Amino acid sequence: MTSTDTRPVILLTDFGRKDTFAGIMKGVIASISPESRVIDLTHDIDPGNILQASFLLRISYAYFPKKSVFCVVVDPGVGSERNAVCIETRDYFFVGPDNGVLWEAATGNHIKQIIRLTNTDYFLEPISNTFHGRDIFAPMAAAISKRLETLAILGDPVNECVKFYLPKIKVNKSCLELSVLHIDRFGNLTLNLSENEFRQFVQDREFCLAFKDRRINKTYKAYSAAKENEVFLIPASSGYMEISVKNGSAAKMLDARTMDSAALEILSS
Amino acid sequence: MTSTDTRPVILLTDFGRKDTFAGIMKGVIASISPESRVIDLTHDIDPGNILQASFLLRISYAYFPKKSVFCVVVDPGVGSERNAVCIETRDYFFVGPDNGVLWEAATGNHIKQIIRLTNTDYFLEPISNTFHGRDIFAPMAAAISKRLETLAILGDPVNECVKFYLPKIKVNKSCLELSVLHIDRFGNLTLNLSENEFRQFVQDREFCLAFKDRRINKTYKAYSAAKENEVFLIPASSGYMEISVKNGSAAKMLDARTMDSAALEILSS
Amino acid sequence: MTSTDTRPVILLTDFGRKDTFAGIMKGVIASISPESRVIDLTHDIDPGNILQASFLLRISYAYFPKKSVFCVVVDPGVGSERNAVCIETRDYFFVGPDNGVLWEAATGNHIKQIIRLTNTDYFLEPISNTFHGRDIFAPMAAAISKRLETLAILGDPVNECVKFYLPKIKVNKSCLELSVLHIDRFGNLTLNLSENEFRQFVQDREFCLAFKDRRINKTYKAYSAAKENEVFLIPASSGYMEISVKNGSAAKMLDARTMDSAALEILSS
Numbered sequence: 001m002t003s004t005d006t007r008p009v010i011l012l013t014d015f016g017r018k019d020t021f022a023g024i025m026k027g028v029i030a031s032i033s034p035e036s037r038v039i040d041l042t043h044d045i046d047p048g049n050i051l052q053a054s055f056l057l058r059i060s061y062a063y064f065p066k067k068s069v070f071c072v073v074v075d076p077g078v079g080s081e082r083n084a085v086c087i088e089t090r091d092y093f094f095v096g097p098d099n100g101v102l103w104e105a106a107t108g109n110h111i112k113q114i115i116r117l118t119n120t121d122y123f124l125e126p127i128s129n130t131f132h133g134r135d136i137f138a139p140m141a142a143a144i145s146k147r148l149e150t151l152a153i154l155g156d157p158v159n160e161c162v163k164f165y166l167p168k169i170k171v172n173k174s175c176l177e178l179s180v181l182h183i184d185r186f187g188n189l190t191l192n193l194s195e196n197e198f199r200q201f202v203q204d205r206e207f208c209l210a211f212k213d214r215r216i217n218k219t220y221k222a223y224s225a226a227k228e229n230e231v232f233l234i235p236a237s238s239g240y241m242e243i244s245v246k247n248g249s250a251a252k253m254l255d256a257r258t259m260d261s262a263a264l265e266i267l268s269s
Numbered sequence: 270m271t272s273t274d275t276r277p278v279i280l281l282t283d284f285g286r287k288d289t290f291a292g293i294m295k296g297v298i299a300s301i302s303p304e305s306r307v308i309d310l311t312h313d314i315d316p317g318n319i320l321q322a323s324f325l326l327r328i329s330y331a332y333f334p335k336k337s338v339f340c341v342v343v344d345p346g347v348g349s350e351r352n353a354v355c356i357e358t359r360d361y362f363f364v365g366p367d368n369g370v371l372w373e374a375a376t377g378n379h380i381k382q383i384i385r386l387t388n389t390d391y392f393l394e395p396i397s398n399t400f401h402g403r404d405i406f407a408p409m410a411a412a413i414s415k416r417l418e419t420l421a422i423l424g425d426p427v428n429e430c431v432k433f434y435l436p437k438i439k440v441n442k443s444c445l446e447l448s449v450l451h452i453d454r455f456g457n458l459t460l461n462l463s464e465n466e467f468r469q470f471v472q473d474r475e476f477c478l479a480f481k482d483r484r485i486n487k488t489y490k491a492y493s494a495a496k497e498n499e500v501f502l503i504p505a506s507s508g509y510m511e512i513s514v515k516n517g518s519a520a521k522m523l524d525a526r527t528m529d530s531a532a533l534e535i536l537s538s
Numbered sequence: 539m540t541s542t543d544t545r546p547v548i549l550l551t552d553f554g555r556k557d558t559f560a561g562i563m564k565g566v567i568a569s570i571s572p573e574s575r576v577i578d579l580t581h582d583i584d585p586g587n588i589l590q591a592s593f594l595l596r597i598s599y600a601y602f603p604k605k606s607v608f609c610v611v612v613d614p615g616v617g618s619e620r621n622a623v624c625i626e627t628r629d630y631f632f633v634g635p636d637n638g639v640l641w642e643a644a645t646g647n648h649i650k651q652i653i654r655l656t657n658t659d660y661f662l663e664p665i666s667n668t669f670h671g672r673d674i675f676a677p678m679a680a681a682i683s684k685r686l687e688t689l690a691i692l693g694d695p696v697n698e699c700v701k702f703y704l705p706k707i708k709v710n711k712s713c714l715e716l717s718v719l720h721i722d723r724f725g726n727l728t729l730n731l732s733e734n735e736f737r738q739f740v741q742d743r744e745f746c747l748a749f750k751d752r753r754i755n756k757t758y759k760a761y762s763a764a765k766e767n768e769v770f771l772i773p774a775s776s777g778y779m780e781i782s783v784k785n786g787s788a789a790k791m792l793d794a795r796t797m798d799s800a801a802l803e804i805l806s807s
Contacts, residue, residue, distance in 0.1 A: 008568055010348065016454035017286070017555065020329040023279070023310035027333035030277055034334060039568065041561035047455050048516060060558040063672065064565035066570060067405065076516060079491025098769070129491040131506030185554035186585050222617025222667040237669030246585060247614060285723035286555070289598040292548070292579035296602035299546055299577065303603060316724050317785060345785060348760025399776030400759040403601065 006036040007093070007145045012057055013073040013133060014045035016266075021131065025071070025138040027141075028124060032142035039064070048076035050101045050164055052258070055181050055190075058104040059164070059238040061092060069134075070105070071141035072096035073249055079129030084117040084136050084163050086144065088151055095141045097132070100164025118155040167192050167259070175200060176264040179257060181240065187249025188234075188242045189256050193264070195235040202266065209233060210261040211243060212254050223247075275305040276362070276414045277334055281326055282342040282402060283314035290400065294340070294407040297393060301411035308333070317345035319370045319433055321527070324450050324459075327373040327435070328507040330361060339374070340402075340410035341365035348398030353386040353405050354430055355413065357420055364410045370431025376432075387424040396479070436461050437526070441444065444471060445533040447478075449525060450509070455520025457503075457511045458525050462533070464504040478502060480512060480531040481523050492516075544574040545631070545683045546603055550595055550800045551611040551671060552583035559669065562639045563609070563676040566662060570680035577602070586614035588639045590796070592702055593719050594759055594777070595726075596642040600632060608643070609671075609679035610634035622655040622674050623699055624682065635670070638702025645701075656693040658745030674722040705730050714739060714802040716747075719778065720793060725787025726772075727794050731802070733773040740804065747771060749781060749800040752790050761785075 005134040009029055015021035022043045029038055041060055045053045053074040061070060075082075075097040083098040089109035094102040095117070117136065120127075122143050124135040140154060148154070169192060170177040182190040189211075201207075218232040226232050226246040231253065236242040243250050243262075250256065278298055281425060284290035291312045298307055310329055314322045322343040330339060335511075344351075344366040352367040358378035359382040363371040364386070386405065391412050409423060417423070439446040451459040458480075470476075478485040487501040495501050495515040500522065505511040512519050512531075519525065544719065547567055560581045568574075569575055579598055583591045591612040599608060600623065610673060613620075615633040616747070621636040627647035632640040660681050663675040687694070707730060708715040720728040724763035727749075741746075747754040756770040762785040764770050769791065774780040780787050781800075 008572075010565070012558075017311060018313040019453045020281075020310050020325045021453075023308060024329050024332045026308045027279070027329070027337075030306065031332065031334045034277075037568065037572075039561060039564045041558050042555060044556040060562050060565070063562045063569065065569045068565075077493050078492035128504075128506035130503065134506060135683045184557045184559075214494075224615050224618035234668065235666075237666035237672060286580060287582040287720045289579050289594045290722075292577060293598050293601045295577045296548070296598070296606075300601065300603045301576065302786075303546075303575075346762050349762035397773075397775035399772065532638060 005147070006033055007147065008037045008039055008068045009141050009145050010039050010041050010064055010068050010070045011043065012041040012045070012053060012070060013043045014049065014053070015073065015133065017043055021133060021142050025073075025133050028134055028138040029142040031144070032139055033146045036142060036145040041070075045074050048074065050074055050099060050137050051166070052182065053101050054164055055103045055166060057067055057102070058108065059240075061109070062106045064092070066091045067093070069093040069095060069141045070102075072101055072135065073100050073133035073137050073139050075099065075132060076098065078132050083130065084140070085158075086115045086117055086151060086154060088112045088115070093144050095144065098162050100162040103163045104166055113151065114158050114161050115151050116155045116158050119153065121194065122154055162228070169193060169197070174265055178262040178264060180258055180260045180262070183246045183251045183256065183258060187251035187253075188244045189250050189254075190236060190238060191241045191243065191262060193241045194239055195241060198233075198235070198241050201264070206267040207264060208267055209262055209264045210242070212256070212260070214254065215268070216243065274416070275302055276416065277306045277308055277337045278414050279308050279310050279316070279337050279339045280312065281310040281322060281339060282312045283316050283322070284312050284342065284402065286312055290402060294342075294402050297403055297407040298411040298414070301408055302415045304408070305411060305414040310339075312449050314343050319343055319368060319405070320435070321451065322370050322371045323433055324435060326370070327377065328509075329480065330374045330378070333361070335360045336362070338362040338364060338410045338413045339371075341370055342402035342406050343370050344368065344523065347401050353401065353409070354427075355384045355386055355409065355420060355423060356430065357381045357384070359481060362413050364406055364413065368528055369431040372432045373432070373435055382420065383427050383430050384420050385424045385427050388422065390398050414420045438462060443534055447531040447533060449527055449529045449531070451536055452520045452525065452527060456520035456522075457505065457513045457525075458519050459505060459507060460510045460512065460531060462510045463508055464510060465502070467502075467510050470533065475532060475536040477536055478531055478533045481525070481529070483523060485512065486536070540645040540782045543685070544568065545685065546570055546575045546577055546606045547679050547683050548577050548579050548606050548608045549581065550591060550608060550807035551581045552585050552587065552591070553581050553611065555581055559671060563611075563671050566672055566676040567680040567683070571684045574680060574683040579608075583612050583631060586612065588612055588637060588702055589704070590720065591639050593704060595639070596646065596704070596777075599643045602630070604629045605631070607613065607631040607679045607682045608640075609634060609675050610639055610716055611675050612639050612672060613637065619644065620782055622678070623696075624653045624655055624678065624692060625699065626650045626653070631682050633682065634797050636700050638700040641699070641701045642704055650676055651689065652696050652699050654693045654696045655691055657691060660692055700791045707731060707735070707777070712803055715746045716802060718796055718798045718800070721794065721796060722791045725789035725791075726774065727788050727792070728774060728776060729781065730777045731779045732777055733779060736779050738769075739802070745802060746805055746806040747781070747800055747802045749798070750794070752792065755764070755805070769801060772777070
């Protein structure tokens with residue numbers, strides 16, 4: 001068996017890097033499936049932040065090899081009655097707690113089946129009540145990486161799982177009420193407005209995005225086209241529109257936070 | 270030679286991620302043993318903190334594949350007369366400075382032999398006095414990963430190495446005096462009290478854990494069972510008891526630090 | 539094809555770890571070249587800091603296997619007219635934006651050819667204007683990792699690329715005016731003065747390094763030889779001289795920043 005006989009395992013957790021939680025998960029996977037390639041998507045989700053994890057998984061998954069196994073552990077309900085699930089989609093496997101964190105990504109890739117992960121033969125015993133990443137999710141992801149004959153051996157097919165949606169745009173008369181979904185390390189503010197939605201709404205008209213005490217009415221295709229200290233909109237690599245500042249942090253300049261609201265309207269001519 | 274012909278190398282250092290120390294170690298290992306799998310346990314040990322590294326190594330090592338090579342570089346005495354050692358145990362190899370950092374893990378896994386790493390043929394020349402991770406520990410770990418015929422080729426067998434123990438429980442009359450061993454990213458406080466020790470001491474009686482100005486007398490099996498803002502004890506995945514708060518940071522709420530003390534006693538009935 | 543048939547890809551970016559930029563690049567590389575080994579040099583370059591990335595690449599590259607492909611994304615001009623290049627040197631491939639960040643490393647390893655990366659067949663379409671790490675640099679590095687027949691297929695040979703030099707020593711009468719190139723996580727201050735330059739200038743004479751309000755006139759070969767709280771010079775593993783404090787942070791003690799200046803002179807006897 002070589003590494004290309006196994007499926008890549010992609011880790012997305014809120015375990016951080018200071019502790020050894022993420023390292024231990026890799027140890028468990030290597031013990032079960034020594035040839036599996038493991039890739040860190042990120043471990044720095046804010047503790048328990050399902051919105052952030054949902055968003056980052058959604059904008060990232062499609063860049064990984066087909067049949068990758070995403071092992072997602074953002075799990076404030078660990079040890080409670082919440083289920084563990086694997087959602088198989090057209091191209092991927094998503095393993096994690098059934099708390100909605102997998103939904104936005106999975107539903108965008110055509111869900112084929114949902115398995116509730118109940119087969120304790122595949123768990124790491126004894127199962128702690130505080131670290132299912134180690135005892136349930138990593139072993140299950142490793143098993144799927146090794147190409148089981150059938151996923152159904154891991155548990156029971158179910159028809160439903162918990163759904164969690166990114167905040168929707170609200171239409172208020174002629175105005176779109178938007179939210180900041182994410183702030184990246186450069187201080188760019190991602191809005192819950194796709195580039196396509198922006199173009200359809202604005203067309204070639206003048207617009208105004210009200211955000212905090214600012215009125216933003218410029219878009220640029222690249223950071224470099226903007227002036228110093230100018231706040232502008234840009235279609236970002238994620239497919240969403242972002243509020244940005246050239247060579248600076250829009251988040252710092254505007255004192256912005258995730259879920260801050262913004263309002264987009266067309267200027268009357 | 271394929272990756273399963275080599276032994277995994279597990280890195281545990283205080284080099285952080287901002288610099289390229291850890292990256293360079295991986296370059297050295299890949300140069301010597303291109304097929305070796307390298308896994309980060311963590312690089313974010315506080316500079317020179319042997320207690321923290323000892324603790325994290327002890328609770329983590331057993332989750333890695335048998336015959337893994339742990340390469341540990343927390344080495345405030347780098348460049349001094351302290352030795353470099355490899356401790357071979359029943360299931361693992363522990364490589365690092367002979368300053369005690371390997372002891373808690375190695376002694377728990379049945380020490381077979383201790384080799385003082387002196388064979389300069391396996392060093393990266395010229396040897397700096399400030400980065401033995403690059404010049405001694407990474408090359409030695411890579412050599413062991415490649416399955417030497419005998420470990421003794423790397424240096425001289427010795428009978429002793431430096432021992433470093435996690436702080437012990439002190440028994441003061443009917444009270445256990447405990448210490449905070451570790452604070453994780455979620456703010457959970459790990460005590461130097463195993464779940465077994467806790468159960469044997471408390472049995473089914475009512476207890477009181479005095480910590481700072483708090484009196485804690487509840488245990489839960491899972492975070493989700495607790496009330497909001499309640500401070501409680503929980504048997505953690507490490508095998509130790511932890512002071513926790515549901516969906517919050519016990520460390521912040523209680524202004525706690527590593528090595529803070531706590532006192533556990535049984536309430537008279 | 540096994541992992542040793544491919545060339546290692548080494549990542550150096552300013553993407554941080556909180557977002558999924560670096561993870562996505564690994565997904566892209568794994569999709570194009572599943573067997574390629576990917577090693578993180580660091581992702582924590584300060585946003586857009588070409589000096590820091592240049593320095594770290596220069597002191598690190600030689601520790602990686604020959605024919606490694608360095609994929610460097612510190613790219614404040616992303617989306618502008620700046621080119622993407624691959625510099626092939628005697629032993630390595632350096633891929634990144636043509637903004638100078640590759641120069642110090644490449645020029646030290648005997649440049650063989652420079653290719654402007656223009657062949658869009660190797661890009662990930664559609665190309666964003668904000669994330670060429672994903673759409674250009676990762677795919678190009680993956681292609682080179684897979685051993686193309688000729689590098690020239692990726693674009694056009696050019697004679698020149700943008701040069702960026704680390705700050706030079708200034709000679710002012712009998713005094714060397716130096717700069718702090720880098721501050722590492724331990725708070726050591728790297729000067730733009732190599733150990734060889736230091737020895738040639740000082741020989742066996744007494745010296746004085748004026749830095750802020752300090753006068754430093756001691757060198758030690760190892761941290762452990764110094765006294766507590768003493769500020770001293772040490773030849774560091776990078777080959778440069780560093781200002782250090784034993785078991786402490788020189789940066790904090792001296793309130794130092796990158797590009798602070800220092801003056802070295804010989805004491806008259």
